[in-house]
Amino acid sequence: MQEEQQPEQFTFDFHKETAEISAGPSDELKLKLGEFAGPLDLLLFLIRQEQANIFDIPIAKITDEYVKYIRLMKSLDIAVAADFLVMAATLIEIKSKMLLPRDPSAPDEEEMDDPRKELVDRLLEYEKFKAAAGMLHEKTTVEQAVFQRGKIESDDSNAEINASVFDIITVFQKILLRHRDEIKMEIAREEISLSDMIKTLKRRIFEETELNILAFFEEMHSKRELVTAFIAVLEIVRTESVKLIQKKTFGEIILKAVTNGTGN
């Protein structure tokens, strides 16, 4: 089945175009193209235009006009949704059924079912929802005249508190203090350069998305490494899309990759 062709906003150009269909020798129909939400909508419009009784639809005339409309849409290169064509077929079927002479042998008491009945029922049902749509439109229009206050910042709406460099220094000192006793002697080991440290840190942040800097510092083996790690943190915050956050005040500081949309 083909998708309906109704665009979602009334801003498309072809909505503004008007075209004319001659509905008869004298009277002309002016139709705004693309205004119909579906074949039932178009059908209702045509019935109203004819000022016809919905319970006694002049099916031949309405079918003609419906088909004219579809042709017009096609001639203007508007893709006609399959559902509109299905309705055209339904109308033609009803029209042909009505042209058939009644079976003379059929008993008079049992009224032959009006071939239009099913369509009329659908139209009546549809009309209710069309009216309901109008009601919703009114409601939303009224509602748009009412304004609420802007967002208030709270721990829920803004769980992340920006941590300052001062906060990192405090963490750094804490670890330094802890390491002071542990690290009794320094053994010459492979030195890790700042650029390597930055690379490691970057990889860790983007792999884990959130990196607790206390834990990261904790992994360092020497004062030298610690200092390098500290500088790496400062550097990465300065140059990369990485944010220092605290989940709560005086909470642990976390390095977080800034994903699109959440960055400030």
Add this chain to the structure above:
Amino acid sequence: MEPETEIETEVETEEVETEIEEAVPERQSARGMAELVAIVEALIFVADEPITTKLLAEVLSEDRDAVDAAVGELQKEYEGRESGLQIREIAGGWQIATRTELHEEVRKFLKTRPSAKLSLASLETLAVIAYKQPVTVPEILEIRGVQSASAIKTLLEKRLIVTKGHKETVGRPMQYGTSKEFLIQFGLKDLTELPSIEDFEDLAN
């Protein structure tokens, strides 16, 4: 019990004081009405979404009746002095908002225009979903006579509708219903506030 309330009770109903205390043994408010009205106003103001009487009562350890009375008082107060604000019941909760009549001035200040409206197709689809929920795509097609997939997509994106599980029938089609956001955006207390679909019959004919 706080001394304040005791004093109040003494002054107002000195003779029946003991009776009242017996009649309302649980959770008797330690706050005076005026205080409760003020607190309720503050909480409705700061709440991001319409706040329910239930939640207000829980947070404040008050009776729901007391909270409702306070909200009622607050509404009267706003209306009484023709405030620029109003206390509204939306989506089952209370909300503080500007008065409708002031929209021009508010918009001028906010430099906003009414946001993009829903298309006819989307509104119709939404109407069918609101009245027939939970409803499947084929059922919507049956009523509208047109495929509604793009309208449904738009409505889902705008969070006006939500999926309501599969229908246990051939093909197990997805069912849709309206969301809380729908109530909020259309200014409805709840779904029962929508006029009956049969009411549109007379209107249409």
